[in-house]
Amino acid sequence: MPSILKPFDPWKNPLCTCPLKMSLNPYTGCPHGCLYCYATSYIPRFSICRPKADLLRRLGRERWEPGCLVSLSNSSDPYPPMEKDLKLTRGCLEILREKCIRVQVVTKSDIVCRDADILGQMPSVVSITLTTLDEGLSRRLEPGAPLPKRRLFAMEALRSKGVPVTVRVDPIIPFINAQEISELVDAACSAGALHVTTSTYKARPDSLRRIYLEFPDQARTLKSLFSQGKRMGGSLYLPSEVRRIAMEAVAGACRKAGVTFSACREGMQDMLGAIPCDGSHLAVILQREPV
Numbered sequence: 001m002p003s004i005l006k007p008f009d010p011w012k013n014p015l016c017t018c019p020l021k022m023s024l025n026p027y028t029g030c031p032h033g034c035l036y037c038y039a040t041s042y043i044p045r046f047s048i049c050r051p052k053a054d055l056l057r058r059l060g061r062e063r064w065e066p067g068c069l070v071s072l073s074n075s076s077d078p079y080p081p082m083e084k085d086l087k088l089t090r091g092c093l094e095i096l097r098e099k100c101i102r103v104q105v106v107t108k109s110d111i112v113c114r115d116a117d118i119l120g121q122m123p124s125v126v127s128i129t130l131t132t133l134d135e136g137l138s139r140r141l142e143p144g145a146p147l148p149k150r151r152l153f154a155m156e157a158l159r160s161k162g163v164p165v166t167v168r169v170d171p172i173i174p175f176i177n178a179q180e181i182s183e184l185v186d187a188a189c190s191a192g193a194l195h196v197t198t199s200t201y202k203a204r205p206d207s208l209r210r211i212y213l214e215f216p217d218q219a220r221t222l223k224s225l226f227s228q229g230k231r232m233g234g235s236l237y238l239p240s241e242v243r244r245i246a247m248e249a250v251a252g253a254c255r256k257a258g259v260t261f262s263a264c265r266e267g268m269q270d271m272l273g274a275i276p277c278d279g280s281h282l283a284v285i286l287q288r289e290p291v
């Protein structure tokens with residue numbers, strides 16, 4: 001039986017600055033239906049969420065390197081609605097806690113709060129993705145995902161139980177959510193986020209088609225911007241000046257809020273400090289005081 005863990009390697013993108021980590025996806029596919037999702041371009045029937053077969057037994061048999069970091073998940077949300085009953089992600093966390101493995105959880109779902117009891121007892125960090133504070137926009141962009149207020153609530157709830165939280169402001173899309181970035185960073189930091197990871201929209205052809213269909217008024221301007229960008233690792237990048245302006249806006253909001261900042265696959269190392277881009281430096285403290 002092949003390993004259930006895969007080395008995290010986003011298409012060998014030369015701009016990826018993530019630390020060495022293993023990727024664990026308890027589910028294949030995701031019901032959140034984000035228009036900008038890139039996983040739809042390489043996973044068939046992506047909107048149908050399927051639990052991984054024999055997951056917990058396979059994970060229990062893995063061999064671990066000391067200090068290993070597991071990221072859960074990178075190709076699908078580890079907390080789809082069916083996780084409430086199946087408790088597969090919870091089962092994975094129990095195994096990882098037992099082995100003292102460092103864990104980074106990336107999700108848009110407040111179901112993660114259920115597992116604060118386990119996360120608080122292991123070196124963990126939870127990264128909640130937030131792309132807008134506007135409920136109407138969220139419904140259009142991420143129709144199946146929990147609304148922004150539930151994600152903010154999740155940040156507060158996790159912090160109150162001693163679990164470190166970061167926010168993933170990703171993707172930033174010009175003319176769609178780029179104008180509210182400062183407010184968004186403020187809201188996330190007020191809810192307890194300790195670090196901000198951000199990224200501009202790296203478009204795949206199918207996700208770009210969905211964006212153009214849903215936002216016809218912005219399509220022409222976006223098309224023009226992307227025609228001036230470049231292709232990298234199978235994705236279309238916005239022009240570097242546009243990306244830099246977006247990154248500077250987030251960096252400025254983070255300075256104001258007094259939290260650390262990093263950018264994902266932007267190639268703007270001059271703007272970044274020594275902090276790992278994914279915020280996984282926070283997954284180290286075993287005994288933490290709740291706020």
Ligand code: SF4
Pocket residue numbers: 030031032033034036037038039075076077108142145
């Ligand atoms: S939550 Fe993540 S994996 Fe799921 S549809 Fe949205 S972007 Fe894709």
